[in-house]
Amino acid sequence: MADSPESPDQLILAALDLFGRHGFDGASTRAIARAAGRPMSAITYHFGGKEELYVAVAGYISRRIGAQMAEAIETAEAAREEDSPAKARAQIRRIFSTLVTMFVQKESAAWARFIVREQMEPTRAFDALYNGPMGPMLQHITQMLCRAASHRIGPDEARLRVIAMFGQALVFRVSRAVVLRSNGWDEIGPAETEHIRRVVLAQVDAILDSLAAKDEA
Amino acid sequence: MADSPESPDQLILAALDLFGRHGFDGASTRAIARAAGRPMSAITYHFGGKEELYVAVAGYISRRIGAQMAEAIETAEAAREEDSPAKARAQIRRIFSTLVTMFVQKESAAWARFIVREQMEPTRAFDALYNGPMGPMLQHITQMLCRAASHRIGPDEARLRVIAMFGQALVFRVSRAVVLRSNGWDEIGPAETEHIRRVVLAQVDAILDSLAAKDEA
DNA sequence: GTCTATAGTCGGATAGAC
């Protein structure tokens, strides 16, 4: 017992995987407990019930992604006052490169599925995800896009543009089955990941170019 | 009874809605039957069981989307041999405009959710969706992108680019909760739909421009 | 063909031993 990870954490990791794969109803507490090597009653004891476990998973994801995104945000914060389109553009590219990595890599599959489910049919857990990593990041990229476009576009238009650009990375998680089948891939390995990253960044560049050109007019 | 729609169709429509919202496990046959105004045993009688009903829903969606996309595909087929970048570009814009409409409108919510779920964790029903409307449409747009780029890019790169562009429209369905909250919208009405369409098409244009420019170099 | 009644299974929650 002394060398085993804490019981609640084991349960959260197992729950993250199974909720993501099968949804709230599809993942039984019995299956989650078995995957964590614990009796089902441990869920009741540590969290109170299935629903509370679900919310706890959302909180866990928020903290994890928040940490993973912190550096990208922080370095950007340092240059916040500096209103340089070129720097803003570099930041945007860097964030999208990170996003592609996160969405494509296998380890992200579990929590990516969890988040996508939660967005389609939001429950109480959505607040934790939105107020945690998603809302601030979206707002941050939106600000940078305004700067990259030399404030030629306002925040309302920039926000929609960022969401659309975000979709270019997200689709490789959500529509992964189509990506694999249409390309005849068995899995998305390092080579395929780089191919995807190159395409997404090229199109982000194209969009940023068009906004810069607009500015010169 | 004489004026009521056919019983199987009612069940499929109810199942489409509930499977989309709650997933396969979350939607009970009882709830589906009640929504259709039928006894649960009608599902057994007409389809054999819950799983078969699920597959039937996938088939229904395939046929519906196939019909909805048929005109866009057909007009494009007519100009198939004509290798004009300008025409290909117009076709691509038209298809993406249609996609935005489909993804944003409320009526599409049910089957869009169904498809997204099926892509994240494919079951037998995925084949019907991929071989029906999705695969052919993807291949079609890919061909047109090659033409729009004057064959400057090959089909492999074009396919990834089309998927990424597709994501720009898809995200407004998948991340609808974030779109609403970040913009402070209550719903996505006609004005908001047009705003989204304008942004997506502008970014599609930017991407197409960059490929055309590449060609001139 | 359509519905009612019922059987059999599995899920989440809880009581209580240790």
Added chain:
DNA sequence: GTCTATCCGACTATAGAC
């Protein structure tokens, strides 16, 4: 604190009346 044993409700599927 942790696990075992058990309860109760909800689910799918089926049998059989009409």
